[in-house]
Amino acid sequence: MFNHLLYEINDGVCTITLNRPEVYNALSPALIQEITQAFTQAGEDSQVRVVVLTGSGDKAFSSGADLKNGLGGATSLGESLRKNYNPMILSIRNLAKPVICRLNGIAAGAGCSLALACDVIIASENAKMSQIFVSIGLIIDAGSSYFLPRLIGSQKAFELASTGRIVGAKECLELGLVNNVVTASELDITVTQTAQMYAKGATQAIGLIKKVLNQSYHSTLDQMLELEAQNQDVAGKTNDFTEGVTAFLQKRPTNFQGS
Incomplete structure (x- = not known):
């Protein structure tokens, strides 16, 4: 190709x-x-x-x-x-x-x-x-x-x-x-x-981190706080968030799937 x-x-x-x-x-x-x-x-x-x-x-x-x-x-x-x-x-x-x-x-x-x-x-x-x-x-x-x-x-x-x-x-x-x-x-x-x-990481969260940091170069604190809230909502609905919390509570390594 x-x-x-x-x-x-x-x-x-x-x-x-x-x-x-x-x-x-x-x-x-x-x-x-x-x-x-x-x-x-x-x-x-x-x-x-x-x-x-x-x-x-x-x-x-x-x-x-x-x-x-x-x-x-x-x-x-x-x-x-x-x-x-x-x-x-x-x-x-x-x-x-x-x-x-x-x-x-x-x-x-x-x-x-x-x-x-x-x-x-x-x-x-x-x-x-x-x-x-x-x-x-x-x-x-x-x-x-x-x-x-x-x-x-x-x-x-x-x-x-x-x-x-x-x-x-x-x-x-x-x-x-x-x-x-x-x-x-x-x-x-x-x-x-x-x-x-x-x-092996939380791919969705890492992608959102990249998105938020890209915006931080030209945004105010108020705008960044709101952007964090919006994207944390998205991260909180991923399978990796569920896996991360479960692994933490069970005291075992995480098995993120990137979704």
């Missing part, structure tokens, strides 16, 4: 792998469309409890826009963002399931934006990030203007965006750009353990 990425499901974990290692997993219009399709498919599949997004090879998560592939039918850079990049980022942020980025190498430009759109980022010690847009005279896009200041503050966001400098894994962790940094040999096991934890 997919030509530019790998799509696998195993024990509730959907792994989406950008598969253009010969160009450091650069984001061509075709790959971007497939990423959006893959996340849409994962969202509709009840077997999927968590998504892992990564790049093939050991050098790059994604080097950003594939400048050799043009605008993919768009007539301008703005139209290309509206047609390709924006739907891709929204497909991740609107997915009612956790998304883990397995940051295996460099994430530059829109590739960095793609990583930042994920809910959890686990990075190899060899990974790097760069808002490289300015080096070709462009502004940051694909959501980075939204994610960066919220993660690291306006001043640091301006620094990284206006210089495009490469940030190593250790500094990424110190800044709060990633959740965890591990050795290259530990990356797979750490990602697998984290994914399995989420795959």
Whole structure:
């Protein structure tokens, strides 16, 4: 079904792998469309409890826009963002399931934006990030203007965006750009353990948590209190809530089914 990425499901974990290692997993219009399709498919599949997004090879998560592939039918850079990049980022942020980025190498430009759109980022010690847009005279896009200041503050966001400098894994962790940094040999096991934890979790509640936190960026306290009440009503009607309470009372481990 997919030509530019790998799509696998195993024990509730959907792994989406950008598969253009010969160009450091650069984001061509075709790959971007497939990423959006893959996340849409994962969202509709009840077997999927968590998504892992990564790049093939050991050098790059994604080097950003594939400048050799043009605008993919768009007539301008703005139209290309509206047609390709924006739907891709929204497909991740609107997915009612956790998304883990397995940051295996460099994430530059829109590739960095793609990583930042994920809910959890686990990075190899060899990974790097760069808002490289300015080096070709462009502004940051694909959501980075939204994610960066919220993660690291306006001043640091301006620094990284206006210089495009490469940030190593250790500094990424110190800044709060990633959740965890591990050795290259530990990356797979750490990602697998984290994914399995989420795959066994209360999927509906986690999806609602993601929805509520997304709203918190631009809502008042009163609005958030009401949003909590509305979504807690939804969570309280799930089978997982019943299982969670029963397991607590019976003093046994939970057996969430994600429903």
